[in-house]
Amino acid sequence: MSAAQSTTSTLAGALWPAKANPILRNILLVVAGVALLTLSAKVQVPFWPVPVTLQTLAVPLIAAAFGARLGTATVLAYLATGLVLPVFASAGFGPAYFVGPTAGYLVAYPIAAWIVGSVAERVGNRVLPLFATMLAADVLVLALGFGWLAYFIQSIEKAWLGGVAPFLFADLVKVGLAAALIGLSWSGLKKLRG
Secondary structure, eight states: OOHHHHHHTSHHHHHSOSSSOHHHHHHHHHHHHHHHHHHHHHSEEOOSSSOEESHHHHHHHHHHHHOHHHHHHHHHHHHHHTTTSOOSTTSOOSGGGGTSTTHHHHHHHHHHHHHHHHHHHHHTTOHHHHHHHHHHHHHHHHHHHHHHHHHHHTOHHHHHHHHTGGGHHHHHHHHHHHHHHHHHHHHHHHHHHO
16 A cells, blocks of 8 residues: 555545645644643543553544554654653653553553554444454553553552553443544545535
């Protein structure tokens, strides 16, 4: 698939084709995505050691809308921003977040974005395959987050109870919502174009 085909096979590409100024378009989409990820981190239920946030809604939503390359670049830009600005859930920032209790989740986000974006470029508005892919990517995020957290706190049981179990139902709902929003957006776009 060429870069041009990849762009038009995404929701962002269909809504805002990259004909006139693709660099400006991509920069603005990345900035918007970083802002969405930041907001999604701030909407949280305080929980130790990992807060429940809306990031597991925002990451697949951005990836499915933007595609693999731009979605992953957006997540990486968010993580890079977290080195210097307080974009993460606890309003902190800096390199310590990449070795703290949530590091596994943060590292998993760009991988999940690549997976979801790659499939979204191929399936477009087909909600079921998109949902299945988003769910698989979420399992990957939870697995990497759990693995690092278990190492960090030196307890598999506490890592499961604090880093996976509280997220299972909520993540299922968030992934379902993300897939539905992408499907509805594609349907709305088709109706607008008649």
